[in-house]
Amino acid sequence: MRAMFHDWPGLALKSFYWLFVLYLFLPLSLMVAVSFKDASFISFPLGNLTIDWYAKVIQDKQFLDACLYTIMIAAATTAIATVIGVWIAMLIGSLRGAAQYVAFAVACLPAVVPGMISAISLRIFITTIDLPTGTVAIILGHVVHAVPFVVVMVLTRLRSMPGNLVDAARDLGADSIVTFFRVTLPYLGPAIFGGMIFCLLLSSDDFVRTFFLGGYRPTLPMLIFARVQSGMSPEINVMATLVLVVTAVVGLYAEYLTRRSRIR
Amino acid sequence: MQPVVQFENIRKSFGSFVAVDNLNLNIERGKFVTLLGPSGCGKSTTLRMLGGFETPTEGRILLSGRDVTMVPPNRRNVNIVFQDYALFPHMSVAKNIAFGLELKGVDNRQIQRRVSELLELVQLQDFAGRLPSELSGGQRQRVALMRALAPDPDVLLLDEPLSALDAKLRQTMQIELKAIQEQTGKTFMFVTHDQEEALTMSDTIVVMNNGRIEQMGDPATLYKRPGSAFVATFLGETNLLHSDVVGTDAGEAAVRWNGMTIRASAGALSPKAGDAIYVVLRPEAIQCSAQEPGVANRVKGRIRQRVFKGNHTSLKVEIGEGHLLNALVHPSEVEGLSRDDIWVGWSSEATTLIPARNAA
Ligand SMILES: Nc1ncnc2c1ncn2[C@@H]1O[C@H](COP(=O)(O)OP(=O)(O)OP(=O)(O)O)[C@@H](O)[C@H]1O
Numbered sequence: 001m002r003a004m005f006h007d008w009p010g011l012a013l014k015s016f017y018w019l020f021v022l023y024l025f026l027p028l029s030l031m032v033a034v035s036f037k038d039a040s041f042i043s044f045p046l047g048n049l050t051i052d053w054y055a056k057v058i059q060d061k062q063f064l065d066a067c068l069y070t071i072m073i074a075a076a077t078t079a080i081a082t083v084i085g086v087w088i089a090m091l092i093g094s095l096r097g098a099a100q101y102v103a104f105a106v107a108c109l110p111a112v113v114p115g116m117i118s119a120i121s122l123r124i125f126i127t128t129i130d131l132p133t134g135t136v137a138i139i140l141g142h143v144v145h146a147v148p149f150v151v152v153m154v155l156t157r158l159r160s161m162p163g164n165l166v167d168a169a170r171d172l173g174a175d176s177i178v179t180f181f182r183v184t185l186p187y188l189g190p191a192i193f194g195g196m197i198f199c200l201l202l203s204s205d206d207f208v209r210t211f212f213l214g215g216y217r218p219t220l221p222m223l224i225f226a227r228v229q230s231g232m233s234p235e236i237n238v239m240a241t242l243v244l245v246v247t248a249v250v251g252l253y254a255e256y257l258t259r260r261s262r263i264r
Numbered sequence: 265m266q267p268v269v270q271f272e273n274i275r276k277s278f279g280s281f282v283a284v285d286n287l288n289l290n291i292e293r294g295k296f297v298t299l300l301g302p303s304g305c306g307k308s309t310t311l312r313m314l315g316g317f318e319t320p321t322e323g324r325i326l327l328s329g330r331d332v333t334m335v336p337p338n339r340r341n342v343n344i345v346f347q348d349y350a351l352f353p354h355m356s357v358a359k360n361i362a363f364g365l366e367l368k369g370v371d372n373r374q375i376q377r378r379v380s381e382l383l384e385l386v387q388l389q390d391f392a393g394r395l396p397s398e399l400s401g402g403q404r405q406r407v408a409l410m411r412a413l414a415p416d417p418d419v420l421l422l423d424e425p426l427s428a429l430d431a432k433l434r435q436t437m438q439i440e441l442k443a444i445q446e447q448t449g450k451t452f453m454f455v456t457h458d459q460e461e462a463l464t465m466s467d468t469i470v471v472m473n474n475g476r477i478e479q480m481g482d483p484a485t486l487y488k489r490p491g492s493a494f495v496a497t498f499l500g501e502t503n504l505l506h507s508d509v510v511g512t513d514a515g516e517a518a519v520r521w522n523g524m525t526i527r528a529s530a531g532a533l534s535p536k537a538g539d540a541i542y543v544v545l546r547p548e549a550i551q552c553s554a555q556e557p558g559v560a561n562r563v564k565g566r567i568r569q570r571v572f573k574g575n576h577t578s579l580k581v582e583i584g585e586g587h588l589l590n591a592l593v594h595p596s597e598v599e600g601l602s603r604d605d606i607w608v609g610w611s612s613e614a615t616t617l618i619p620a621r622n623a624a
């Protein structure tokens with residue numbers, strides 16, 4: 001016991017860690033707890049628990065439609081951003097010297113431009129080219145934002161690829177296209193998969209770009225935002241809890257898969 | 265018979281640096297040919313030019329009589345075994361070996377037959393379904409070898425394929441590689457900087473230095489009759505005695521070294537009195553004894569260092585003032601010899617002469 005107090009820097013470090021964990025989980029736990037509350041307003045103590053709010057939410061047409069719409073946009077974003085991202089990563093990987101750094105910096109730019117700025121500029125852009133706000137515009141905005149993440153993840157993996165794998169494939173009779181599809185792409189697999197999960201999460205979570213580029217049909221973040229504006233209720237907690245659970249499951253599953261493929 | 269590979273006046277430069285120069289080399293079908301030389305002498309570059317991964321700056325490369333100088337790697341009938349194997353990590357052993365066959369359009373039944381045949385050749389039948397990461401170093405080595413052999417190349421190129429293995433396994437693999445080469449009758453072109461590897465496996469050794477061929481020949485000839493000081497010192501251990509010719513008679517030369525006169529067979533050389541010359545004296549050609557030996561060359565010396573190595577003893581013997589000769593003798597030969605007073609001797613045929621101007 002005494003020895004523990006002598007190690008006060010270690011103790012401080014541990015305490016701060018647990019304080020941080022508390023700070024991280026307390027609001028989330030409150031949110032989840034309230035979603036089971038047996039009353040239509042948020043207050044403490046919780047009193048009786050119920051799953052009525054859940055039943056209500058999953059019968060809510062607007063909510064289900066928003067989910068569907070979000071998933072659709074996320075899927076399209078992911079498909080497009082992955083193809084473009086892998087393409088750009090391969091291009092950057094084949095460049096040498098200064099050109100490589102410049103291309104990389106340009107490819108990463110959309111990830112560091114503030115969301116608001118990028119949203120406004122895209123809005124101005126689609127107005128200029130007479131593209132209506134709505135699905136296409138949203139996907140366009142999300143893709144621009146997601147591509148850099150795919151590029152970085154794929155490029156990292158590409159750089160760890162032994163150079164002579166490609167040589168070996170060429171040597172055994174593969175032209176560059178066959179080499180790409182049969183050797184390079186499978187090698188990049190885990191990184192591409194990781195990048196896709198990232199795209200899904202980025203897109204389904206995006207609010208600012210969707211807000212500026214969207215039409216009348218709301219995505220999930222927009223729906224929740226609209227509901228919050230007309231007053232907090234446990235229903236919102238339910239939606240948020242569902243999003244939290246799905247996101248956590250997808251994230252953990254992705255982590256599990258990449259870890260397994262890394263071991264192999 | 266037409267050589268399977270012909271390098272004609274090949275030169276390769278990277279910018280102003282000349283990596284390979286004036287390379288002329290014919291390789292006969294079915295031979296085990298080794299490119300041997302120190303690091304950076306251009307061995308890999310030569311091999312990569314044949315594989316199609318580098319384009320010669322000048323000259324032509326013919327493969328089975330066809331000019332392939334500008335043909336891309338996927339359209340020449342040669343295969344490489346890479347130093348770190350370069351097995352496809354996401355494919356099973358069988359898939360790796362089948363890769364080249366599939367691209368050649370061989371039908372499935374035949375591919376399966378060939379793959380199991382090759383796996384059997386290296387006793388890896390039970391490993392067909394494994395991934396490369398689930399194999400030992402030696403097993404990966406064998407799979408890489410079989411993958412390269414599978415499409416039946418005109419020449420198999422091996423770039424230091426054994427250097428990643430530990431010493432014991434390396435020796436086993438040397439023997440195995442040679443056996444596989446003999447069994448399949450394939451032409452092997454092997455690159456190494458390890459002279460022992462070259463001596464063990466090769467039909468022909470091509471010694472390279474500074475991007476040029478220094479000498480080529482079968483291992484025994486190269487070892488016994490090195491044409492330059494570089495070859496003499498690079499291939500095996502040697503005593504290189506810098507001497508002056510004092511006279512010749514009947515195919516023998518008398519040379520002066522360290523105050524003593526050495527009689528040495530002149531071989532193909534015709535040295536003249538006054539020429540500077542190297543005498544190549546292999547350590548195992550030296551005999552040591554307490555009594556004066558009955559050979560052409562003998563001198564008294566002192567043992568400066570004696571290292572027991574099991575089946576032989578390695579000695580450093582000082583002759584005169586500060587001249588050391590390395591000798592390898594049978595342990596029983598030096599038992600009970602006094603350290604400070606022994607005779608060393610060698611016959612006149614045991615040495616080779618090299619003109620000193622060749623000493624690079
Ligand atoms: N792509 C390149 N660009 C510039 N120089 C190169 C290139 N490839 C090889 N060289 C140079 O050419 C020379 C010969 O290289 P090479 O790889 O053929 O040597 P090596 O004999 O195989 O040596 P090692 O035993 O170390 O593998 C080296 O000095 C090397 O630095």
Ligand SMILES: [Mg+2]
Pocket residue numbers: 307308309423
């Ligand atoms: Mg090399």
